Amino acid sequence: MTTTPGPVQDTSAVFVGMPSFPVAARSALENTQQRRALRQATHTIRDKRASVVAEVPEWEALRVAGAAAKDEALAHLGDYLEQLETTLVANGATVHWARDAAEANRIVLDIVRAKGVDEVVKVKSMATQEIELNEALEAAGVNAWETDLAELIVQLGHDRPSHILVPAIHRGRGEIRDIFRREMAAVGRPAPEDLTDDPAGLAEAARLHLREKFLRAKVAVSGANFAVADTGTLVVVESEGNGRMCLTLPETLVSVVGIEKVLPSWDDLAPMLQLLPRSSTGERMNPYTSMWSGVHDGDGPSEVHVVLLDNGRTHVLADRLGRQALRCIRCSACLNVCPVYERTGGHAYGSVYPGPIGAVLNPQLRGTTSDVDKSLPYASSLCGACFDVCPVRIDIPELLVELRGRVVDQEGRTAESTAMAAAAWVLSDPKRLARAQRAATAAGRLLGDRTVRAVPGLGAWSDARDVPTPPTETFRQWWARERGEEPR
């Protein structure tokens, strides 16, 4: 039976009008300091990952189990979502459904307003970044305090995240010290007078700055790494303890969860809790994992809300090949091994999802109409490293090729497709080929050893590549000369 896709995601205000990937990447490529930092960071994490993955002899079987759990959830997503709703409600949680970003933001804002507060503390969450919840809350006069250290650095620096796991990967310690000194006082406890660029001191400054917010906040907003359908349990993995603070201290907790975060069964946590930390931070286990099943009397928030978010996911889900991208558990291993990401960083991807997974997810969530989404499937050398490290076996190279095909089909006749059609015509007939080769070798003799840097009409190809100078003699001509046989 054929599938019916849901609507695509609207490109959010922040990313509307983004230029294509190669254009957006240009300034990052010229920033040598950032390139050095990115190289250092991505190589450090990828090495850590490789060493902890090597400790697990059954790693490949775990990947298969992880992919199978997500595939089961996605194939029967309707059933598991209904089950999740039932178990969450039985555990005392309130479940909301949001078709898109605007609806999700409205739901969260209504809850915040009902509590009569003008601030929330936030756990790092890709879903709330995707819907630009902070911007929506701020527009309504509600301060949203990011509490993950890197997110705090990004927020105080009026900046955008550039990595899923380490959003401030593009900032050096000196820049961070300057941001803390300049910005902290305006929004709470100022940075200590004697703050240096020592990472321990910077972390201490963040601890002190945020503690008063944790102790004061009445409402917290989180995402979830997993939502277990058969037990009604949400799971958040983190390192710093800011997640635990937000999930435990405020009276009201709102979690915005993409519908693809569902796991069918509690038992599926067994592979997932092994796959995610080792793939993500390169640790055997992340420092803190919190699991809560609705409201727990006398412990933690007395009001627990869960907002289940579509926002383009049902569009991706309808694609039999493309739906595997929804298995993604946002570990960011594919970013750290990608030769393209390592050089460009995350901003050029025009989305909160950068790197190889962003290159396949964004054009599927948003469609391939904008400049950036059309260009993303090409932001890859197709080396395949991303598939090798993906803990849930998303075949990113296969999806990239498929998406390139779609972009080409949708673009219709271009200089490139005309050239390809002409080449096919020439190559399909030996006489035509021989004539073309005689022309090419004549051109080669004319050009000598000069390099052809650009060919009019083939901008996309020749921008990034030099055209090889045609040889003065082809193999077939050489064969005929040496063996005295006329080329057919």
Next chain:
Amino acid sequence: MSARDDILARVRGATADVTTSPGERRPAPVPDAPAERAATLSLFAETVADYRAQVVRVGPDAVADAVAGALREHGCTTAVVPSGLDPAWVRAVAAAAEVLAETEVTSDAALDAVDAVVTAAALGVATTGTVVLDHGPDQGRRALTLVPDTHVCVVRSRQVVHDVPEAVARLRPQPGRARPLTWVSGPSATSDIELERVEGVHGPRTLVVVLVDDETEAGR
């Protein structure tokens, strides 16, 4: 149409090609490496220490000394204890610090002024060096093991399982009686600044795991 019905209709439309039924899949088999009990316990002590948590291995008679010693070593003069903590351990805490009952420290701000917390645990995981809290009576509500800067956690050796799947199987929430769970692997940490690891951001910066060898041949 409500958002709920709309989204569920979209999901069903998007998966109209699926011909299997939910639950038909058999969980993918993951081979299990059998482990010697003694090796599991040593591994647990090693992996916990790897996170720069402090590990103290003691016999059942030496728990009190280990707990008091840890509090003294880290200069803790006040310590909060959950209501169901082993009375012998509470006496040990009292020998080193002023004891505050969980019920005495009701506000988060008051908790913030306490130096340490001493608890039991629900489970230990050897391959990952993880202590799992289910916040039962001997562990206290979640805030207790979060806000104070030092956490002394007593894990009985019979609570240590070998790997994550074993832990997940034991911790499955019971319908209607689900407990919140906190998996703790070392002290709070961040690598957000140039990927340099810093121990201690918001959670306890000092974690002491007292591993009690209380296993007998028939004990498990």
